[in-house]
Amino acid sequence: MEELLEILKDVRDDIDFGQATDLVSSKLLTSFDIIQLISTLDDEYDISIPASEIVPANFDSAQAIYALVQRLKG
Template sequence: MQEKIKEILGELLIGVDLSSKTLADDGYIDSLIVVNLVSELDLEFDIEIPFDALVNENFNSVEAIEALVKSLQK
């Protein structure tokens, strides 16, 4: 799953270090990136991301996104 998330993020965040733990806090994941990311995750993992989940903590790192996806798959 992590590899797929990295692939999706890599297409959206060109030239950004994906090992960062503060992707959203540093402003790399802005609202337009969120639109694309949420759609890709929705299509790829068949999940529905609720509004409450659209907070920086869930998008700060690949691991945080993975944790979000896993929690929504349960």
């Protein structure tokens, strides 16, 4: 989880990812941020995030993103 928080901080250092629970729904993350994050997650964790998984619920918090990564790492 700490590694993920560092990745998130690299994408947007002005957001407290440890506390935020509405990153997408409150528009804290832009579509560009999400695309950058998906690319970084793909590279860092050697995963491929399918289009069907690119939904707000999977990106609304660091915990949700972590759960997505763990699920895809299988």
